Amino acid sequence: MIAPNNTHTQCPPGTHANTSGTPDYQGGATEYGVNADGSPTRFAGRITASGSIFDPWGYTAATIQGPPGARWTIPKNTFLNVVSANSPTANVVVQITDTGTLGPGDVIDLSAGAMKTLTGKAFNSVPVNIYACRPD
Amino acid sequence: MIKSAVLSSDKLLSLIDQPVTLSVIVVAFIILVPFGISSAQSVPGSPSFNFPGSPIRVSNASGNFSAVYKPSAKSDGDFVFSVEDKTGKSVVEHIFSRSVDGEWSSTGASLYLNDYLGSTQIDCFVWMPQSKGLLSLTEVLLRDPKSGPIQGRGAKPPETPENSRYELTCHGWKSDNQVLVDLEGTTWAGGQFKYKLLYDLKQKQFKWN
Numbered sequence: 001m002i003a004p005n006n007t008h009t010q011c012p013p014g015t016h017a018n019t020s021g022t023p024d025y026q027g028g029a030t031e032y033g034v035n036a037d038g039s040p041t042r043f044a045g046r047i048t049a050s051g052s053i054f055d056p057w058g059y060t061a062a063t064i065q066g067p068p069g070a071r072w073t074i075p076k077n078t079f080l081n082v083v084s085a086n087s088p089t090a091n092v093v094v095q096i097t098d099t100g101t102l103g104p105g106d107v108i109d110l111s112a113g114a115m116k117t118l119t120g121k122a123f124n125s126v127p128v129n130i131y132a133c134r135p136d
Numbered sequence: 137m138i139k140s141a142v143l144s145s146d147k148l149l150s151l152i153d154q155p156v157t158l159s160v161i162v163v164a165f166i167i168l169v170p171f172g173i174s175s176a177q178s179v180p181g182s183p184s185f186n187f188p189g190s191p192i193r194v195s196n197a198s199g200n201f202s203a204v205y206k207p208s209a210k211s212d213g214d215f216v217f218s219v220e221d222k223t224g225k226s227v228v229e230h231i232f233s234r235s236v237d238g239e240w241s242s243t244g245a246s247l248y249l250n251d252y253l254g255s256t257q258i259d260c261f262v263w264m265p266q267s268k269g270l271l272s273l274t275e276v277l278l279r280d281p282k283s284g285p286i287q288g289r290g291a292k293p294p295e296t297p298e299n300s301r302y303e304l305t306c307h308g309w310k311s312d313n314q315v316l317v318d319l320e321g322t323t324w325a326g327g328q329f330k331y332k333l334l335y336d337l338k339q340k341q342f343k344w345n
Binding site (some may be wrong): 030032036041042043046047048049051062065071098099100101102103104106109125 | 188213233234235252253254255256257258297299300301303305322324326328
């Protein structure tokens with residue numbers, strides 16, 4: 001598995017973000033690592049759909065849960081460059097490790113660490129444009 | 137203190153040689169051994185489990201049933217939770233893809249199972265030996281018109297998994313038939329909610345707790 005860079009704002013070495021200008025995915029981003037009061041959610045420390053342990057302050061995300069047998073609507077372990085639609089200079093790179101039944105119009109459920117990097121607030125939701133990190 | 141409590145076999149034999157000491161040991165043996173046996177036979181109340189993990193099998197207090205998990209043979213990455221009877225026969229099965237936790241009631245007459253379904257939903261399932269299968273408390277709360285927490289009127293919290301991040305979890309037993317339930321989350325519009333409920337497995341009714 002390729003490690004992302006230290007700043008979590010660029011695709012991992014050996015990959016690059018889709019720069020076509022057309023996002024691979026668009027919609028809402030929510031957060032599932034911490035509650036409004038900053039306490040960790042019940043998912044903290046539990047196993048994700050990829051088998052890894054969920055770290056609220058890591059840089060991971062859940063995608064929409066697909067039908068049985070096709071659970072991943074975005075392939076697991078994919079790195080994505082998530083860009084705020086409200087503030088296009090703000091972005092974060094996350095790895096898809098989990099699934100969820102997201103709200104209407106939402107496309108990704110970010111860890112608290114990723115949401116904080118993206119918006120400055122861990123407990124938040126924001127419209128995003130998402131660009132997949134592709135092999136060089 | 138620890139050193140003084142550890143006797144070498146030579147010292148122990150020399151103590152046993154003394155008649156008074158020997159009689160004390162014999163009396164203590166007679167008093168303590170049956171207690172020790174009864175303690176070993178008694179089973180702890182409310183055995184709990186957290187799967188996947190270790191151990192993979194947790195029996196209820198009566199020893200009649202066990203909660204077991206194993207990787208699914210049909211679906212890669214999924215697991216099968218099952219309740220097995222004394223013979224090892226599976227009496228109920230539940231597929232899960234992330235993790236579950238749960239607890240037997242103190243006498244082992246009932247079991248609850250929290251399934252962490254996805255990043256936006258947790259559901260609690262309950263089971264009794266006379267049940268046909270695991271019962272989803274989210275389904276009961278949302279679909280059974282008479283199950284709401286206001287007795288006889290069926291009034292229910294307005295939130296659903298379709299309009300909110302919906303975490304319905306069980307976290308203990310008030311009695312063999314009554315399980316403690318938390319329902320909390322955030323609506324897609326941003327409103328937070330938190331309810332403390334009690335579910336009666338025999339009456340099939342939620343109450344405020």
